[in-house]
Amino acid sequence: MCLCINLKGRKQKKKLTRQTVIETVTDRISCLPSHVIDHILSYLPIREAVRTSVLSKIWKNKWYTLPNLVFDRQGVFSEDALVNQSKLVKIVDHVLLVHSGPINMFKFSEYDLIDEVLVSDIDRWILHLTGRFIIKFVLEVLMEEKEEYYKIPWCLFSCQSLHYLKLQWCWLKPPKEFGGFRNLTSLDLNLVTMTQDVFENLISGCPLLEKLKLTEVDGLTQINIHAPNLKIFEVFGEFEGIRFHNTFQLVTVIVDSRLNLSPENNLRTLHGRSSKLLDFFDRRPHLQSLVIGSCFLKV
Amino acid sequence: MAEEVSSQMNSLSISETNPSSSATISLVSGDDIVFKVEPTIAKEMETVQSFIDETDGKITTIPLPNISSHDLPYVIEYCEKSIAGKITKEFEAEFVKKLNNEEVKELFLAANYLNIKKLLDFLSQVIADRIANKSVEYVRRYFGIENDFTPEEEAKLREELAWTFTGVDPDDEDEN
Helix, strand or coil: CCCCCCCCCCCCCCCCCHHHHHHHCCCCCCCCCHHHHHHHHCCCCHHHHHHHHHCCHHHHCHHHHCCEEEECHHHHCCCCCCCCHHHHHHHHHHHHHHCCCCCCEEEEEEEEEECHHHHHHHHHHHHHHHCCCCCEEEEEEEECCCCCCEECCHHHHHCCCCCEEEEECEECCCCCCCCCCCCCCEEEEECCECCHHHHHHHHHCCCCCCEEEEECCECCCEEEEECCCCCEEEEECCCCEEEEECCCCCCEEEEECCCCCCHHHHHHHHHHHHHHHHHHHHCCCCCCEEEECHHHHCC | CCEEEECCCCCCCCCCCCHHHCCCEEEEECCCEEEEECHHHHHHCHHHHHHHHHCCCCCCEEEECCCCCCCHHHHHHHHHHHHCCCCCHHHHHHHHHCCCHHHHHHHHHHHHHHCCHHHHHHHHHHHHHHHCCCCHHHHHHHHCCCCCCCHHHHHHHHHHCHHHHCCCCCCCCCCC
């Protein structure tokens, strides 16, 4: 039983004390609109949010409109639970099946090696999510074969609702007609593999891109960036040089290499890089912060 | 801190313009206590501000029947800090320390009613922290929820959602 009394605009015939308010309406939280409850639930791990189903009939469906769906080991199970992946798949399927309303974010992180069965499940989820106008998508997986990466299915490349994309251990090979993500503002690629062409088309096809982070991206030697709105650029890993085209809004640039290059190799590549950095300074009027990793400072 | 003025008038008759206090906004709690605040504070409270705007600023006494004189000072304190740009982790930690579970809930409802986004975000986090890893029975007591499932319905639901019951803390006595 849930009693809700809207006191707004109601003439007060008697003095209302805090006590009388509490007595007449014992459970005002349950009566709040779903977006307000979603707000509380969004601060809970998904396991906790879904468990509120058992509170009462009015709560049974409340989590169905949860805007952010985060599936990682901590969120789905308690810390040290040893659970096989088929159970994880069932849980994600269950949540996606009953979830209604917009999905703001979907995140799936699995640091146990994933097998081929899970690969096809992830493909399936991505297909489902692209039809739900998802705004943020995060995928962090580790493949069974060390050299193998999860191949992003083509349907994701047609998902124009994306504003935020973060991928780890993935292989990006979009269809030929791929023209970029028109609404993407933030891109974070970690241990991703792709060709030089794919990278350049991707970046120039995201005109609103403001934040780009590249960590150990495989397949790039020369990083060419054409991003008129880019403000924050971070790059970690192995590459020959960076070149910016029509990218004048940069505020923060962080460049670092964690590689242990051999002395002669180090020297040769660094000469090339230093000259590019000089050129770079001349044309960045908004630049406020530039961090260069230790390898580069030896010049 | 707001100046507290005990009022003998009922909230209808004081909803008139009082020229002498036009510089400040009077917020009247559910138990008829008047809190005089600066207009900048009212701006933080979207519900209050839109009320003022709708009447072209002629009415500066706003009845807030859902909010008690016990809870309103906390809301005002938070808004004052917010305007001063002094909402820090330390302030929030101290602020929440003063509040028992009942007060957190009442302030959450007040923040929702007044449409104060920052306070609502903060209290959502506080409530989530307080119910995290707690049993279903604990959370029911926390929110004052009456269980309207039959034992069979509840058992079935618990079975379906068995994966959500890992890592639940045992209930303790410290509930308020």
